[in-house]
Amino acid sequence: MTTSTAHAAGDDACDLRKIYKPRFPFNTVKCIGRTLFRSQQASDYACLLDLDPEVISWRCMTRPVLNDSTARKPRHHFVDFLVETEQEALLVEVWRGKPDIITWLPGVAARRGYRYQAIAMCDVDPIRLQNARDLVRYADREATLGDRIRILAGLDEMGSLSLAECLSAVREGTAMGSVASMILRGLIEVDLDEKLLGPDTIVRRARS
Structure with a gap:
């Protein structure tokens, strides 16, 4: 080589x-x-x-x-x-x-x-790589306190939410930027390997 x-x-x-x-x-x-x-x-x-x-x-x-x-x-x-x-x-x-x-x-x-x-x-894995590239585009964003609380409270109540449901819970910031920021900072997690991120992607609280 x-x-x-x-x-x-x-x-x-x-x-x-x-x-x-x-x-x-x-x-x-x-x-x-x-x-x-x-x-x-x-x-x-x-x-x-x-x-x-x-x-x-x-x-x-x-x-x-x-x-x-x-x-x-x-x-x-x-x-x-x-x-x-x-x-x-x-x-x-x-x-x-x-x-x-x-x-x-x-x-x-x-x-x-x-x-x-x-x-x-x-x-x-090309799927993981594409998902990582898509999320890192939002590395300069930050979820507001209110949006973080709404998403985390929903996850505590339901156990998991779809990505679309998390986006709809955002009230104060930009929807995708806020959710991606929480994923990047380890507050919530998604499966990066199964398939490309979409509305039905399952979101959970990050494991401590």
Whole structure:
């Protein structure tokens, strides 16, 4: 497999301003710092990070990981994200196809307190990805207190509601923006894998 320019080019051979670009999503919930992505695949995976309940925060990595060897010019490699979860810290690299094996990278990451994780976007569920992209579009929205109370009270009474019923409960803000904000912030949950979000999608209180 041929690596991309971002993988193979050294500091003298690549212009990071051309590699790392602002791409959708421009607004996120869990990102620390600027959203700068070196590929469409990385920006897509960022949407999944925002919807992953185990992810506490993530940030874009725009500097290479250096092999801590004694060589005059130690090898280096670009990854995409530093991800903090409830259990561990990860250096995540996103690949369009099957990942190359970078033999020295997992060991260097471990010595720095991280676990290296290679993600093949060809293996990602396209339904989950589309649902995540649709929801992250509303990352800059926020549900009002009144709308949150109405939706949560309805869920407490009924156990679950359809997405259409949740939208109809919104009185103060924009309907989809308010409900999507509650999903992104972990107040309510929907099944992102079964099918594309629609009016009959079941909404429940998020499990604590």
